[in-house]
Amino acid sequence: MIYPTRNCRMAHAMPRGWSHARNSYCPPCWDCWKSNAERFNRNLLLISSQSLLIKISSMTAETRNRFPEERRIATVLFADVHGFTPLAEQLDYETVSDLVKGIWLSLDKIIEQHNGYIDKHLGDGIMAIWGAPFAGDNDAVEAVSAGLELVKALDEWCATTRIPGAERLKLRVGINSGPVFAAYIGTRNEYTVIGDTVNVAARLEQIAEPSTVVIGENTLRMVQGSFRVKALDPTHVKGKAEAVQPYRVEGRLINPGRIRYQSADSLVTNMVGREDELEKLKQIYDRVFENTKPVMALVVGEVGIGKSRLLMEFSNHLEALGDDIHILSSRGLAQAARIPFYLWRVLLRNRFGVRDDDAVTLANEQWQQGIESVWESDQTASKIEATQVLGEMIGLSGNLNPSPEQLQRIFYLTRELLRQMGKRKRLILLLDDLQWADRESLQLLTYLLTTEIPPLQMLIASAARPEFLKLQPHWHNLARVITLQPLEFTPAMVKKAYPNLHNLPDSILEEMALRAEGNPYFLEEIVKSLIKAGLLSENIPTEELRSRMLAQIPESLRATLQARLDNLSREARAVALLASVVGRVFWVGAVMAQARAAPLPGTNPNFNAPEAVIDRFIQEGLRQLVRAELAFPRSGSRFSQEQEYIFKNSYLRDVAYSLIPNRNRALYHKAVADWLRAKTDPAFQSMALEHEQSARQSAKINTGTLSLPS
Structure with a gap:
């Protein structure tokens, strides 16, 4: 079948599985690929609903070799079956073959379901890639999720197989993210990735204990807020002067916080200029559990000044401590400002896995089981009341207009629920965009902060725009306010915030800092606009780059966003x-x-x-x-x-x-x-x-x- 492409007048033979009715660009067209790289990648993913491995293998050798050799950001996973070698020595060769086939038939599909590319099998080990040859929106999270499922899947397979001794087998997984070089290598012209990122991933797998997943620091940055992790002792990798910091993944978070995505153009960002404010939050956390009532830290600042990023970095710090903590999060929304208890509705529904459009029976069962899981068994009466009253608060019965008497019971029972949860783990609430929080949610928050008996130890880290305090100045007395001022950007700060820009001359960095007007979000959008325009990657004289940059950078955030x-x-x-x-x-x-x-x-x-x-x-x-x-x-x-x-x-x-x-x-x-x-x-x-x-x-x-x- 021959079809012309939208952006090329040539005609090309389509690979198997290609549907012209669903796709507008042809994969074999090299000129088309160069001008439409992102569309090319996305359209290839639409070839069929089958796995990425099948999509790639179904193309002709000529088509496969069209993939360019390029530098990419990828997440690499190594997994090894611990205990395989001593077991194999006791088995017949054919039985060993059956063992290997059975393991990977069971485990390969997990990698494919998480959009991973199986690079190679290594006997009792495997290497898989996310981000090459195609990048997804959430590759690192998919890789870590796959790693956790692989560990569980091997245990389940070994428990059901009839091969003697298989129950002793356990999986070790190492994952690392970073720059790689993707290419076709070897006499068989096989597609793979190479580089330091791959070597570190292999080393992390080697130090992982059986039935555990260990990730590197780069991967941690990409998945923070999605998983519980614990820092391990630094380890040395051959060829690297500095030790590598590994982290053990201990499970998924029930209510993930905001996820920071790796940019499609490999843009890595670091928080700069907020070290003092972050230290204040850490100090508040260190002393909060000496109190008998919750303590609230309120970060205040203009749009784009870095409030949410500061809360995210603080949350990342708490997770890395490895303390026995439980982080719950919610945020105000402008379109939900008139929905009573919306802030708490989202927080509690997410905590107990209750969706707004669940069937009534299912939602009530999920809610009841959640309350049962955290409430002490000797407090049956209060548990039953909390299930009913708080169920109404989160919308299970549709009662959105409680009476004053009902409000007081909601306040009391919400506090009691949080107190029950706080008995097992240190409780941290992250509440963003309070300027849009509904009235009832703020009333409940006030009640929690002013009630001392019985004791409730909890930290509430929150953020709001300045108008929140202007309209409700009494929050100055209820919270420890941390005000974010515009940053005084310097070339050194810009380079620290964006390591990709380290080769740019200071004159360009100074201009970027000036145009950002002290706002981190302004700076981020300026950098992305320049990258998209190709002004940060071309080898052209500094003065020419400077003049072109002055013409490209918008004068304000509105212009920046409109240009984007x-x-x-x-x-x-x-x-x-x-x-x-x-x-x-x-x-x-x-x-x-x-x-x-x-x-x-x-x-x-x-x-x-x-x-x-x-x-x-x-x-x-x-x-x-x-x-x-x-x-x-x-x-x-x-x-x-x-x-x-x-x-x-x-x-x-x-x-x-x-x-x-x-x-x-x-x-x-x-x-x-x-x-x-x-x-x-x-x-x-x-x-x-x-x-x-x-x-x-x-x-x-x-x-x-x-x-x-x-």
């Missing part, structure tokens, strides 16, 4: 605008609903495509938006069948929304309202009402020329 939105593909830009109508947090279904009900942003108003085409358009745009790090997938979606996303920053959402004409806003808001109306949860009906009001307001602003559809 304008530089997105048509699909990603359209999704960003549609998602901004929903709010900072948005769902795929809500974006799809708008795309089906009104013209897509950036397209002809008369454009009319089948729903299947529109759906693929939106999914592709969403993938590119995540790859560009302008939005992130969230854990614990409110709807089990709907992936939940969040804009990287509320200001980014505002800029995207400002680009939409009023006549289109009205249609989009109406579509979102209809989508929310179809949900059964009462909490979302108030959100639907707000979108209907926004639709009417937008229609009115449009000089009365638009009539809303019924």
Whole structure:
């Protein structure tokens, strides 16, 4: 079958499994690949629903060799079956062969299910790669998740096999992330990756105890907030002057915090200039458990000043300590500011695994089991009351307007629930964006901070914009306020924050620091804009680079974000605008609903495509938006069948929304309202009402020329 590509006038033979109806770019086209590398990678992933290994092996040898030799960021996993050699010495060769085949038939599929590429089998060992030849949005998390499942899967397989002695076999896993060189190597021309990252991963596997997963420091940075880890003693690796710091993964976190994704352009960031503020948080933590009531630290600062990053680094610090702690997190949302107890609703539902669209019976069972797991058995009466009353608070019964008497019981029982949880582990709450928290959530927070009997030891690390304290100054007396001021960036700080920029001259770094205006988010967006424009990788004279840079860097954050939105593909830009109508947090279904009900942003108003085409358009745009790090997938979606996303920053959402004409806003808001109306949860009906009001307001602003559809 021969088809021309969209961006190339040549025609090419398609590899097996290729569906032209679903894909617009052909893999064999080298010129097409060079100009559309990211689209090429994504479209190859759409060839079939089979594993990545099958996708690659199904292509012709000619197609495989089209993959370029390149430097990439990858996560490498080594696994070894501990106890295999002494067992093999006692078995017949054919039995050993059956043993090896059985193990890898069971374990290989786990790697493939987590989008890993099996590089090679090494007898009783295996090497797998994430990030090459294709990069995913969350490669390191997928690799560590696969490692944990591999350990468990081998135990289960050995318990069921009839091969004598197999029950003694255990898996050791080592994982490391970093730069690699991907290429076809050897007489067989096999695709693999090489480099220091691979060597360290192999060493980490060697020091891992049986049935454990050990990761390197680079991997830790990419997965922090998703797993419980414990620091191990540093180890030396052949060829490396400095010792390597390993970490043992002890399990997944029940309620993952914010995940920091590795940039598609290998952009690594470090927090700089906030050492004093981080030290203050550490000091508060060290003394908090001497108190009989919770202690609250409140980080205050403008948009993009680094509040969330500081909380993330503090959370990472606590996890690395290895203390017996339990971190729960939640955040205020502008679109949920009128939903009573939304802050606590999200926190407790995530903690006990209750989704907003679970069937009533399932949700109640999950909630009851969660309460049972933390409540002492001799307090049956209070446990039963907490199950009922707090179940209403988190929306299981739909009662969103409690009476004053019910409020007091909610306050008391929530405190008692937290106290029960705090008996087993040190309890830490991370509450972000309090400026958008609902009234009832803040009342409950006040109650917790002012009630001393019975004792409740807990740290609440929170963040808010300055208007939070301006409108409610009494929080100065309830919390230990840490105010973040704009940073005085220097070239040295810029290089420390972005190690990739260490080769740039100080004159360029000074200009970047000046344009950032002391705001870390400004600086990050400036750096990414320059990388996207290719100004940080070209070997051109400093003065020419400086003049071009002055023309490229936007004057303000709005210009920076608008430029980033304008530089997105048509699909990603359209999704960003549609998602901004929903709010900072948005769902795929809500974006799809708008795309089906009104013209897509950036397209002809008369454009009319089948729903299947529109759906693929939106999914592709969403993938590119995540790859560009302008939005992130969230854990614990409110709807089990709907992936939940969040804009990287509320200001980014505002800029995207400002680009939409009023006549289109009205249609989009109406579509979102209809989508929310179809949900059964009462909490979302108030959100639907707000979108209907926004639709009417937008229609009115449009000089009365638009009539809303019924």
